[in-house]
Amino acid sequence: MKDLSEQMQLAEELGRRAHAASQKLAKSGAEHLNEALGLIAAALHSRRDQILKANEADVSSAKKEGLSSALVDRLVLNSARWDGLLESVGKVAALPSVLGTVIREWTRPNGLRIQKVRVPIGVIAIFYEARPNVTVDAAVLCIKAGNAVILRGGREAFRTNTVLVEAIRDGLDKAGLPSDTVQLVPTVEREMVPLLCRLDRWINLVIPRGGKRLVETVVENARMAVLKHAEGICHVYVHKDADLAMAQEILVNAKCQRPSVCNAMETLLVDEELACGKLRELLQPLREAGVEIRGDPLALKYGGPGILPATEEDWSTEYLDLILSVRVVPGLDGAIEHIEQYGSHHSDAIVTNNAEAAERFLREVDSAVVYWNASTRFTDGGEFGFGTEIGISTGKFHARGPMGLEDLCSYKYCVIGRGTVRT
Amino acid sequence: MKDLSEQMQLAEELGRRAHAASQKLAKSGAEHLNEALGLIAAALHSRRDQILKANEADVSSAKKEGLSSALVDRLVLNSARWDGLLESVGKVAALPSVLGTVIREWTRPNGLRIQKVRVPIGVIAIFYEARPNVTVDAAVLCIKAGNAVILRGGREAFRTNTVLVEAIRDGLDKAGLPSDTVQLVPTVEREMVPLLCRLDRWINLVIPRGGKRLVETVVENARMAVLKHAEGICHVYVHKDADLAMAQEILVNAKCQRPSVCNAMETLLVDEELACGKLRELLQPLREAGVEIRGDPLALKYGGPGILPATEEDWSTEYLDLILSVRVVPGLDGAIEHIEQYGSHHSDAIVTNNAEAAERFLREVDSAVVYWNASTRFTDGGEFGFGTEIGISTGKFHARGPMGLEDLCSYKYCVIGRGTVRT
Structure with a gap:
């Protein structure tokens, strides 16, 4: 000493x-x-x-x-x-x-x-x-x-x-x-x-x-x-016009490929229109990968068994582990507002086949990297073609x-x- | 209150x-x-x-x-x-x-x-x-x-x-x-x-x-x-291979055109080889413009009458007025060292017809803007073609x-x- x-x-x-x-x-x-x-x-x-x-x-x-x-x-x-x-x-x-x-x-x-x-x-x-x-x-x-x-x-x-x-x-x-x-x-x-x-x-x-x-x-x-x-409180937002299989693949990649790093997804946002019929199916691959899911009341309602109730703290927690918070939002504006309130301006993605919604998301979400139909895991100097990186500026x-x-x-x-x- | x-x-x-x-x-x-x-x-x-x-x-x-x-x-x-x-x-x-x-x-x-x-x-x-x-x-x-x-x-x-x-x-x-x-x-x-x-x-x-x-x-x-x-502690360095008339014109412009702004010259550095024969002549237009000159011992020796002795404080003073400190330096290295020690990394110029000396000055002087054969007064968004400016970052x-x-x-x-x- x-x-x-x-x-x-x-x-x-x-x-x-x-x-x-x-x-x-x-x-x-x-x-x-x-x-x-x-x-x-x-x-x-x-x-x-x-x-x-x-x-x-x-x-x-x-x-x-x-x-x-x-x-x-x-x-x-x-x-x-x-x-x-x-x-x-x-x-x-x-x-x-x-x-x-x-x-x-x-x-x-x-x-x-x-x-x-x-x-x-x-x-x-x-x-x-x-x-x-x-x-x-x-x-x-x-x-x-x-x-x-x-x-x-x-x-x-x-x-x-x-x-x-x-x-x-x-x-x-x-x-x-x-x-x-x-x-x-x-x-x-x-x-x-x-x-x-x-x-x-x-x-x-x-x-x-x-x-x-x-x-x-x-x-x-x-x-x-x-x-x-x-920290990276990264979101993936599954829009109502998303391709379900594409969304599943992106979610598993964003959460499970290396959960301990800052560009991994911590919160999933799902359009209510899609969630009410498909949330259970959407979450199935994450369940199979052993992810602990914590949901808001609507996620608990639509998402199937085994979801724990999320607390207010969950929305601003960087788990860095196989844990995911899930929130059902009324639409694009709700998703952007949630990210503005709880995000860390790191990396956020939208999954959708709707170009207009995607472009609004890319423009209005104030984060270092905004994605359309891709995993948040690409926020990385090597993946960007910089050779390597010294860090990620938020x-x-x-x-x-x-x-x-x-x-x-x-x-x-x-x-x-x-x-x-x-x- | x-x-x-x-x-x-x-x-x-x-x-x-x-x-x-x-x-x-x-x-x-x-x-x-x-x-x-x-x-x-x-x-x-x-x-x-x-x-x-x-x-x-x-x-x-x-x-x-x-x-x-x-x-x-x-x-x-x-x-x-x-x-x-x-x-x-x-x-x-x-x-x-x-x-x-x-x-x-x-x-x-x-x-x-x-x-x-x-x-x-x-x-x-x-x-x-x-x-x-x-x-x-x-x-x-x-x-x-x-x-x-x-x-x-x-x-x-x-x-x-x-x-x-x-x-x-x-x-x-x-x-x-x-x-x-x-x-x-x-x-x-x-x-x-x-x-x-x-x-x-x-x-x-x-x-x-x-x-x-x-x-x-x-x-x-x-x-x-x-x-x-x-602040702008800006230097003009007159190298031994300078054109004397060009140097005079640059000095008067850098000091007198608008002395109250940050890109005006505050200190003149002159090569001893040039100073011993020509300092008095070099300073003449500044004298005529009413500039108060404060010199180091060699400047007092070579510069002609009416020069006040400079104190250590002068080298790091931003006068913003018709006052100039003058120092005779042994050569390029001495000029670069003086600027490194007393400058504010704003704008510094060399006057010379020697390309090798100029290139070393441009490379080694660690200032926002480095000049060769031009007045320091150009450090300005308008003069750079930016339309206008919000300031000058040092x-x-x-x-x-x-x-x-x-x-x-x-x-x-x-x-x-x-x-x-x-x-």
């Missing part, structure tokens, strides 16, 4: 080092950064056994501490996920570089040539859940975009993250880049979060990924920009939805004259 | 009304918004005399209170500026609408079609100097981008702003849009700024324009996103440099499938 002044000193030191690294990084070319990604992949590869062993230790402690199965699932780094993790480093390296690219260029009537050029943001701090793949994804995306990064993952993954970051720093070092480009906060103490949030002198951006409490702490304390990755500022490489950059204007003055 | 709980209630009420207006606005088409801009221009036009009279009263009080001539200059709304103000409403109306436009569109291998669509941010609060034109520019840009806005200008312009906003609300009302789309904070009490900064429930973005103290208050208190329009997040219409928007992703699920 460190006392507060020691922690403050530690935070300051992390910030100072990251800033110094970012200044060196800003002068490195895109090729050099890509070379580093290759060396990082190699360094990770050569420590595979050590990393998986550290993960086993983390998983075993987490189980002993009684962590929910959904959260343990996020923590596990098995063989298949390890391959996915290394693959995503390769994918990021293969992405076209964004740094120094001219976003737009134009010439003014007075002859001034203006170029809008992409540049790094500087130093980014990321606070995230106990998911080891995020450690690697965040680090390589930040490096590719020319930023230094300070990482703080959930404490349950501390052993795994420690060895992952050692490997990453080793790769940076071999590439001749400052190893302080990637730093793991070397303690799990909670106070480090608000302390780092005060350091706008060194840190340009904070990305909190995780629960309400973490996001609230960051919003309350941060002096720099914040990209919120808040705010409306700078970046919204899955954040990829371009979202980790700023820009500057380069203006070229010929002795041009303003008249 | 209102007590704190009355002010809190007032802030809450402003936020709630703005949010309600923004929700109605989000459903209005681009044509409707443009129609409103026309009616606002007409409403302003019909109240010209009343507005100029209110401005005369503001100017006369400000002079009595001993406001500096530079600040009085910002406050004045004379006939010429009035025409410019009305013209800028027309310019914004004439700009192509950005709302609902598809920024990017692509189809994934699984057939999912993804559209990135521009949408309003929601509610924006702007705190700014006593400059009446900003009231109008900010209001019409926010409306065009589909946002509601809460305005708080410098207290010296309160009478002018009150009648300006009355006219704007009248125009909105005539267009059938909520007049609460534009609200002026109806009191000049300072506490309103931190109070509004807490209301992230209603307000999505705060833009502080002005001095260090205002920006610091906002950064310290804001729970929502902040676009800083901080941060690196969401928007940097002059902020126009697009910078007042967010986006959402609309994803269209055919029953598409994730495998």
Whole structure:
């Protein structure tokens, strides 16, 4: 245990080092950064056994501490996920570089040539859940975009993250880049979060990924920009003109394919016109998949046996588990209102064959990603074609939805004259 | 005088009304918004005399209170500026609408079609100097981008702003849009700024324009996103390979054309190699324009008579007046280091005929706008071709440099499938 002044000193030191690294990084070319990604992949590869062993230790402690199965699932780094993790480093390296690219260029009537050029943001701090793949994804995306990064993952993954970051720093070092480009906060103490949030002198951006409490702490304390990755209360709305079989397939996918992640469905909204005859049938595949269903009075009435009554709290709960709340709504307006009141502006879908209803839903639902006849599970940088992602922004500022490489950059204007003055 | 709980209630009420207006606005088409801009221009036009009279009263009080001539200059709304103000409403109306436009569109291998669509941010609060034109520019840009806005200008312009906003609300009302789309904070009490900064429930973005103290208050208190329009400590660096006549013309323009604004030059950096023979000649036109010059020891040595010694404080002072600090630097690296240490990441220029030096300066100086052979006075939305501007961002997040219409928007992703699920 460190006392507060020691922690403050530690935070300051992390910030100072990251800033110094970012200044060196800003002068490195895109090729050099890509070379580093290759060396990082190699360094990770050569420590595979050590990393998986550290993960086993983390998983075993987490189980002993009684962590929910959904959260343990996020923590596990098995063989298949390890391959996915290394693959995503390769994918990021293969992405076209964004740094120094001219976003737009134009010439003014007075002859001034203006170029809008992409540049790094500087130093980014990321606070995230106990998911080891995020450690690697965040680090390589930040490096590719020319930023230094300070990482703080959930404490349950501390052993795994420690060895992952050692490997990453080793790769940076071999590439001749400052190893302080990637730093793991070397303690799990909670106070480090608000302390780092005060350091706008060194840190340009904070990305909190995780629960309400973490996001609230960051919003309350941060002096720099914040990209919120808040919870995902995602809805699927089955409209009266939906294809029932399509709806069933989307619901099972949105709820069951990986219930522990933020783009999984938490609430199903069903048109009363459809619900009164078909709700029981609609829910059948979810029942068979073992989903616990909590319904409003009309869902209890139409949905068949085994539905528990939903409480007011259910509508704003991110279960992250095989639990689903179901509400029968009078129509499109009712669905949009429910999502406005209880949603988290993350991902919401409509299932319908009615184009007019779909277009209104897409326009009026104020969420980062709105879907028509597709599962909410696609809200993901990889699925969007960004290579990988650093998180999903549920705010409306700078970046919204899955954040990829371009979202980790700023820009500057380069203006070229010929002795041009303003008249 | 209102007590704190009355002010809190007032802030809450402003936020709630703005949010309600923004929700109605989000459903209005681009044509409707443009129609409103026309009616606002007409409403302003019909109240010209009343507005100029209110401005005369503001100017006369400000002079009595001993406001500096530079600040009085910002406050004045004379006939010429009035025409410019009305013209800028027309310019914004004439700009192509950005709302609902598809920024990017692509189809994934699984057939999912993804559209990135521009949408309003929601509610924006702007705190700014006593400059009446900003009231109008900010209001019409926010409306065009589909946002509601809460305005708080410098207290010296309160009478002018009150009648300006009355006219704007009248125009909105005539267009059938909520007049609460534009609200002026109806009191000049300072506490309103931190109070509004807490209301992230209603307000999505705060833009502080002005001095260090205002920006610091906002950064310290804001729970929502902040676009800083901080001070402009702008530099012109005259490189050894500069054309002397071109440099003279740029220096006079950057310092004297309108010294009271943020993109005016505050510090001149001169290469020693050039300074030792030519500094006196270089400074001559500035002297003739009545500029007070404060120099470092080498500037005192080479610059000729009448130069005052600069103190350490001068390098980080935004004079906003006919005062200039001058420093002789050993070369390009010295210039870049000085700007990194004392600049405000606003606008910095190099004057040189050496392309290699210019390119290094443009790449390595970390400012919103970097110039080669042009005056810093071009950092302005109008000069950039944006129609007008809502401010100049000195941060690196969401928007940097002059902020126009697009910078007042967010986006959402609309994803269209055919029953598409994730495998």
